[in-house]
Amino acid sequence: MLSPRKASLLLSVSAILLALTACDENRLCKKSPDCIVHGKCKQAAEGGCVADGDEGCKASDDCTGLGKCTSKDGACIAGSNADCKASEACAKGGQCDENNGSCVHLAKHFDPDCLKQCRADGQCVKTRDSCIALSKYHCNGSAEDKPDTDGLCFRTGRCTVEKGKCVAASPEDCAKSPLCKDLAQCSVEDGKCVATDEGCKKAQLCIGWGKCTAKDGACAIVSNADCKLGNRCKQTGLCTAKDGKCIADKAADCQQAEICKKVGRCRAKDGKCQK
Numbered sequence: 001m002l003s004p005r006k007a008s009l010l011l012s013v014s015a016i017l018l019a020l021t022a023c024d025e026n027r028l029c030k031k032s033p034d035c036i037v038h039g040k041c042k043q044a045a046e047g048g049c050v051a052d053g054d055e056g057c058k059a060s061d062d063c064t065g066l067g068k069c070t071s072k073d074g075a076c077i078a079g080s081n082a083d084c085k086a087s088e089a090c091a092k093g094g095q096c097d098e099n100n101g102s103c104v105h106l107a108k109h110f111d112p113d114c115l116k117q118c119r120a121d122g123q124c125v126k127t128r129d130s131c132i133a134l135s136k137y138h139c140n141g142s143a144e145d146k147p148d149t150d151g152l153c154f155r156t157g158r159c160t161v162e163k164g165k166c167v168a169a170s171p172e173d174c175a176k177s178p179l180c181k182d183l184a185q186c187s188v189e190d191g192k193c194v195a196t197d198e199g200c201k202k203a204q205l206c207i208g209w210g211k212c213t214a215k216d217g218a219c220a221i222v223s224n225a226d227c228k229l230g231n232r233c234k235q236t237g238l239c240t241a242k243d244g245k246c247i248a249d250k251a252a253d254c255q256q257a258e259i260c261k262k263v264g265r266c267r268a269k270d271g272k273c274q275k
Contacts (some may be wrong), residue, residue, distance in 0.1 A: 005134070005145035007152065012136055022134055023041035023065060023217075025085050025146065025179060026041070026042060026043050028049075029041050029042055029049035030124040032049055033056060034049055035049065035056075035060075037061045037062060037144075037210050038051075038061075038062050038068075038075075038076060039051045039052065039056045039057040039058075039059065039060030039063065039068075039071070039076040039270070040052075040056075040074075040075070040076075040180030041056050042056065043121065044074065047226050050074030050075070051071040051072075051074055051075050051076045052071075053071050054069070054070055054071050054228030056071065056076075057069050057071050057076035061078055062076050063076065063087070064087065064088060065088045065089060065102060066078070066087055066088075066089050066102070067083040067084040067085075067086065067088060067089055067090065067095075067098075068083070068101075068102075068103075068105040069083045069086070070083055072101070077101035077102070077117065078098045078101055078103045079098065081096065081097060081098050083098060083102050083103070084096050084097060084098050084103035087103055089103045089201070090103065090125060091096075093105065094096050094108075097109075097242060099111075099125070100126070102249065104216050104243055105134075105268075106134055107134055107135035107137055108135070108137045108143040109124070109125055109129065110124045110125075110138075110143075111124060111125055111126040111151070113126050113131070114126050114131035117131040118138065118141075118271050119141075119150075119152070120152075121133065121152070121165045121166060122138040122139040122141075122151075122152045122153075122158065122161070122165060123138070123159075123164065123165055123166075124138040125201030126231075132165070133161045133164055133165050133166050134161065134164075135160065136153075136164055138156075138161070138166065139151065139152050139153045139160065139161060139166035140152075140153050140159070141153070141154075143173060147176065148149070148158070152166050152180075153166070153176060153177070154176065154177055155177065155178075155179075156168070156177060156192070156193065157172065157173045157174035157175075157176060157177035157180060157181060157185070157192075157193035158191065158192070158193075159173040159176055160173055161262055167191030167192075168188050168192055168193045169188065169191070170188060171186055171187060171188060172176050173188070174186045174187065174188060174193035177193060179193045180193060183195065183218065183219065184199045184203035184205055185199075185202075185203070185217065185218065185219075187199065188216065192215075192217065193235035194214070194217035194218075195214040195217060195219045196219050197212075197213055197214045197216050199214070199217035199219075200208070200213060203219060205219045205232055206219065206226070206229055206230060207229075207230060207231060208231060208232070208233060209221070209229055209230055209246070210212065210227040210228075210229060210238070210241075210246045211226065211230075212225075212226040212227045212229045213257055215228055219252065220244060221245060221246055222241065222242055222244075223241050224239065224240055224241050226241060226246075227239045227241050227246035229230070229238060230246060231247065232246060233253070233257070234256075234257060234258065235257060235258050235259065236248070236257055236258075236259045236272075236273060236274075237253045237254040237255075237256070237257035237259055237260065237268070237273040238253070238271075238272075239253040239256075239257075240253055242271075245271075247271035247272070248271060248273045249268055249271070250268050251266065251267060251268055253268055253273070254266045254267060254268050257273060259273050260273060261262075
């Protein structure tokens, strides 16, 4: 049986060995590149190295370079805009906004969780539980000044941010899109580019196809008068409106047309002029 003095000495030695062991464990983490770069300088109880509090994160390369200066769940993250604004990422790349633990340039940030909303409404940045649009870049579908051809601005003329989404705010917005150039949807209504009767009548859609009246925001064929304004009435006898199309419905349609005078197709059948 150990004497009280020897027992006390043994306990002291054991305590010192335990302390040295703990010290050695932390020392191994501190020698790891993850300590210098990522602030993971402390031995975790379950093994591996974790961030050693905010002070450990602030001493890391990730803090200086990426703004990851706050400790959370054993890792260093960007915990606030202040973390980001003090970083090289902010000074050199404009990544001065904290977003989900990282520093980003929110105006040019495209969150992978917002892909569907980004394409539909330019809502490309996730804040809390929703996706919103913050800048023209989200409407452009690109971090560049020139709109991407697959972006909302180019496709639909919705180039201006209002209340967290991209809208068409002016005829100038619509003019940037093929909707205006090709489909005469050059005016603005309820944040969208739409056609007007006046615009339709000036467009190739009217001259070529008889789509001369605005309906539901687009140029459409709604009457015989529309068909008669189109070249196809004069050329091929398609002068009668039916189900949104121009057809040859009667002999009179064909007989006034060039197709009758030149090649003898003067009889209306199945919506066309035939011999």
